[in-house]
Amino acid sequence: PEYYNQTIGPGHRANVEDVKRLFIEAKGYLETDRYDIAFKRCEKILNIDPYNKAARMLMERISKAKSDFHDVSALETRGRYLERVSKAWAIPVRKFNVDPTLGNFVAEKKESGNIDRIQKKLERTIIPKLDFKDATIREAVDYLKKKSIELDPVDEPKTGVNIVLKLDAGSSVGVPEALPPPPVAPGGIPGLDAVPPPVAPAPALGGGGSDARITVALSNIPLIEALRYVTGLANLKFKVEPFAVSVVPLSVSTDVLITREWKVRPDMIPRTPAGAGAGGVAGGFGGAPAPGDATKGGSGIADRESAKAWLISQGVQFNGAASAVYIVTNSRLIVRNTQDQLELIDTVIQVGPQGGLTQVEIEAKFVEISQSNLKELSFDWTLGQFNAPASKNLFLGGGTTGFNSVQNPADYPFVAPGGSIVGTNPLTAGNRSGQGAISASAIDALLFGASGGTTKLAPAIGAIAGVFTDPAFQVVIRALNQKKGVDLLSSPRVTTKSGQRAVIEIIREFKYPTEFDPPQIPQTNIAGGAGGLGLGGALLGGGGGGNNAFPVTPTTPTAFETRNTGVTLEVEPVVGPDGYTIDLNLVPQVVEFEGFINYGSPIRTTSTNALTGITSTQVLTENTINQPIFSTRKVTTSVSVFDGSTVVIGGLMREDVQKVEDKVPLFGDLPIIGRLFRSSVDQHTKRNLMIFVSARLMKPDGDPRNPNEEKEEVVETLAPPNLGAIQELPLMPK
Secondary structure, three states: OOOOOOOOOHHHHHHHHHHHHHHHHHHHHHHOOOHHHHHHHHHHHHHHOOOOHHHHHHHHHHHHHHHHHHHHHHHHHHHHHHHHHHHHOOOOOOOOOOOOOOOOOOOOOOOOOHHHHHHHHHHHOEEEEEEEEEEEHHHHHHHHHHHHHHOOOOOOOOOOOOEEEOOOHHHOOOOOOOOOOOOEOOOOOEOOOOOOOOOOOOOOOOOOOOOOEEEEEEEEEEHHHHHHHHHHHOOEEEEEOOOOEEEEEOOOOOOOOEEEEEEOOOOOOOEEOOOOOOOOOOOOOOOOOOOOOHHHOOOOOOEEOOHHHHHHHOOOOOOOOOEEEEEOOOOEEEEEEOHHHHHHHHHHHHOOOOOOOOEEEEEEEEEEEEEEEEEEEEEEEEEOOEEOOOOOOOEEOOOOOOOOOOOOHHHOOOEOOOOOEOOOEEOOOOOOOHHHOOOOOHHHHHHHOOOOOOOOOOOEEEEEEEOOOOOOEEEEEEEEEEEEEEEEEEOOEEEEEOOOOEEEEEEEEEEEEEEEEOOEOOOOOEOOOOHHHHHHHHHOOOOOOOOOEOOOEOOEEEEEEEEEEEEEEEEEEEEOOOOOEEEEEEEEEEEEEEEEEEOOOOEEEEEEOOOOOOEEEEEEEOOOOEEEEEEEEEOOEEEEEEOOOEEEEEEEEEEEEEEEEEEOOOHHHOOOHHHHHEEEEEEEEEEEEEEEEEEEEEOOOOOEOOOOOOOOOOOOOOOOOOHHHOOOOOOOOO
């Protein structure tokens, strides 16, 4: 060849082969939709050949494929969540074949080791007869120990209870030591002028000994009560320990501080919401009480209550150097206290929540469905003046509007060139139509500005008029058939731990004034022009002080309040001892802003023109004082719900019916044609509000603890027939 690239060596050729191999692998992974591995193969190619354009182009294809997948995933996610919105409209179906015993709980004491086992023996061992006559404490203890073995109701073979006497040498009750001999006086005479010896101290009260005598007769008594009687008569006390029952003197101090450690659940010691104060724990193992107004806004991340404060709220006493500390990193509770208080702490921990961490997902659902149906069919007549038949002196015609509003030519199809209505005088003005027939609520009238003085007639669908007839007339057919439905769905959802209060707010803060300063009106008028201008000043509003100007300050707000509008859910769930029932203390609410009502009134003044003498009224300020109107749907309740179930916690069903049947006297009573002089309006407004709540136990990984999805059936497929084993049929003879 004319040219040979001498830089191509064995190493370069090996790299080329590696690149080819990586390209084949990358394309293969791309075709099987394993984009991450394919992308790594391209990166390895670039490590070998940093300027390989083919690898970059392949990486672009991989990124485009991943982007297409994510686009489809986004559409799928959007469709899934929209499907949940549609699903939320469905009313929950009643469940059948539910075990009726679920939710029933029988209290059981959980054993915490040998102490509970010995305690159970002491309580269940019943001694038929106990009779001690002048017996020593040692004899009584030996007898009780023997009976505990004979009557052991727990263990098999019978082991009984170990009862140990722990009596100090100086604790026996006996005669005090002999008094020392009287001192010898300086003169040698005993007891004369000598310093008196110190008085011997009295023996300590409460100390018993092995020589104490017991006399008691009892029958059918538990072993623990027998011990209590025997030790009490001997001026002693007993203590249940992990492997024995110790009988000790009353004077022996048991306030020895012992250190013990427990591994507890992370949610054992609850958190206290900020601003709640040190009010203790609600419900023992529940969250601390909520602030007074929890729906005014979030209170921040809660601080964990101290271990000592929490144990004190559970009834544990801390005296002297006793202490408690909770190590969050490994969920260890370390307490230094006396033996009896440590046993109480052990009981508190044992009766607390056990097993895995329990979280509860709570969903409150507001479903409000309303429908308004309005039907109307009425006839509106106008009639001009005319002569009575066969009479030149008798005239007839329509009537007047009376207490109704003035006729508006826009409500009638036929209008004369001068702007008057064809027919001029109404005949059916007393028949109500449109807004004149259906009255709105008082609050709606204030919100939307509707007043009783203005009446809007129903729309006309047709009319007949006689323009050049005698008389001129017009018949307007007014008809309506309207249906309006409004469906509202609000479904807040929150997940929290058992016993912890949670608040979710999807709100807008609405601030409005609550206090105002009154308007300021000056007492002295400011003239509109100078009096020296004479006639010109008078014509321009000056001179005599006409058209006075007032610098009026309207009502001014000085204080504001904030109202949260939107959806708020405050809930505190507690999982029952059966691990299936959930007690809910919840307050779901939906607040909506409806509009403003103006409580102010315009401030007016009068002025007189000095030249013309005409008095006019002017509005200095509208003095608007708007106050908001809110609609609230709220439930405050406590219910018990099974895991995964939905219950109705509130609702409202209402129907407003307005029906109007007006007619013109005499004409409306005529058969057949009387319908042309009647007005019929019928409105039905139905509203149904239902409030549901559902609760579900959740694992920390987000999956339901008790899933209720449909289980797949295992269908056993039949083995295909062995066609080779079928013998061939003989051929038919031709």
